[in-house]
Amino acid sequence: MPLTTIKQIVFLPLVLLLLATACSRPFTRSAGYVYLQKDGRTEKKWKLVWKDDFNAPILDTSKWTRIPPGKSDWNRHMSTHDDCFRLDSGYIYLRGIRNPDTTADPRPFITGGIYTKGKFAFQYGKIEIRAKLECATGAWPAMWMLAEQNKYGAYPKNGEIDIMEHLNFEHKVYQTTHSYYTLDLKQTQKPPHSGTAPFNRDGFNTFGIKWTPHKIVFTVNGKETFTYPRITGVDASQWPYDQPFYLLIDQQLGGSWVGKVDPQQLPVQMIVDWVKLYQ
Template sequence: MKKIVNLSYTLILMGGMLWSSCSTPSQLSKGKLVWQEHFKEKGSFNQKNWSKIPRGTSDWNNYMSDEDTLYAMRDGKLILRGMANTLAPQDTAPFLTGGVYSRDKVFFGFGRWEIRAKLQDAKGAWPAFWLLPQDGKWPGGGEVDIMERLNHDDFVYQTVHSHYTHVLGINEPKKGSTGKIDPNGFNTYAVEIHPDSLVFFVNEQKTHTYPRIETDKEGQFPFKDHTFYLLLDMQLGGSWAGKVEAEELPIEMEIDWVKFYGFDQYTKGGK
C-alpha cells in the first residue's frame, strides 16, 4: 500500500479542500481550527462540502435514500431523518434513511474532528458519525467510529476498525469503548488522530485511547498513512441495532456543527 504522508494545509487545499466556509484559523489548545461547518444554508446543505450517501448492500447503508423529506436545514442545523417508507412506493425498502459524507470534498490527516449533535432514539435506531480513508480501501485503510448509538441507549460506542482488528480479529490493544451522553440534549463527540494513537472524547472528557504498537501483525495502525473523510448518517436496523419498531418513527438527528483542528507539529513542511 502506498504510504500517504499527511499534507501541509497548502497541499490539502490543492488536494480538494474547500475553504469557502472556513473562518480565520485561531490557535487553540486542541490545535488550529482549519475548517468548520455551521449549516447556515437555507433549503439544502452546502454541496461543495457534502454529498448524499448512496444506497448500498451493507447494514449501515441499505436504507439510504435521496428523498428530500429525509434532509432539512433548520435553525442553523442539518437534520437527517429515518422513517418508515411511505414516501416512495416504487422503492421496496421498508425504511428510508438520510446520510451525508464529505468524500472527495473535505478530508484531513492528523488532527481533531468534532461534531456537536442531538440524537433522537427509537428501537432499531443506529445514528453514526465516522471516518473512512479518502485514499484507501476498507478495512485495510482503517475506519474510525467517532459515535455510534443504538436504540434508546444513554451511551455511545467509539471504535476503530482495521485489517488487524477486523480480518485478524485482534482486540489488543482494545479497539473501542463507550461514553455516557445526555440522551435528550446536545453532545459533542471528538477524535484526535496522532501518528502514534487515536484519542476519543465525549463532551470534552477522554473516553478511550487506541495506541500504535510494535507488532509483526499486518495493519495494526493504518491511520498514520491516510487522509479521512467524514460520514454523518441516520441509520436504522441491521444485525447490531436489531429490529426496527416502525411505531417509534420517524426520528431525526440534529447536527449543529462540525469542526476540524489541525496539529501543526505533524503537518508543517509535509508534502
C-alpha cells in the same frame, strides 16, 4: 513617482502577507481538498481550519454529498429523498422515516446521511461534531470515518474510525476502530480497539477525536473517553491510520447489531449543529 514603482509598493506587502498566512497554516493541501497536518503540530495549539455550521438554507454541496443506498447493514436504508433531510435555524436534521412511496422504492423505511468523500478529507487533527441523538427501536446514528485513498487495499485494510455510534435507547455511545488487524486477524485486545462512554441522551453533545501519528483519542463533550494507540511488535495492519480520511454522518436504521426497526416509533432524527476540524 513612476507607475511601476507605485505598483511594486502596493503589491509587495500583499505578497508578504500571503506568504506569512501560508507559513502560519497548520496544514498543507493535497488535491485541493485534503488537509494534511504539518509535522511537529502535535504539541502546539489547535487552529480551526474547516467547519460547517449548517446556517445556509440548503446543504453546502461543495462540502457534502447525500449518501446513496447500498447493500451493507449501515447503508441498506440510506436515501437521497428530500424527506430524509431538513436544514432549519442552523441545524441539519438527518431523518429516519417511513417510506412515503413504496411503489417507486419497496423499502419500508428510508434514512438520511451525508459524507465528505471527494470533497473534504484530512490526516491528523481534532474533529468535533455537536449533535442531538433521538432514540427509537432500531435507531443507529453514527459519525465515522473512512480512508479517502486506497493506500493498503480493499476494506478493511485501510481502516475505519467510528467517532460515535448509538443504539436504540442506550445511555452510552460506542467508539471504535476497525481494520484488517481487528476484523481479519481478530486482534481486538492488543490493544483494545473499542470503548463506550456515557452521554446526555436528552440534549446536545459534542463527539470527537484527537488524531496524531501515534494514537487516536476519542472524546465526548471535551472529555477523553478512549484511546487507540499505535503499537510496535505486531502486524503492520494494526495502524492503517497514516493517510487521509473523510467523514460520514448518518441516521442509520436496523441491522444485525442494532436489531429490528419499530416503524411505529418513526420518524427519528440526528440533529447536527456543527462540524469543526482543528489542526
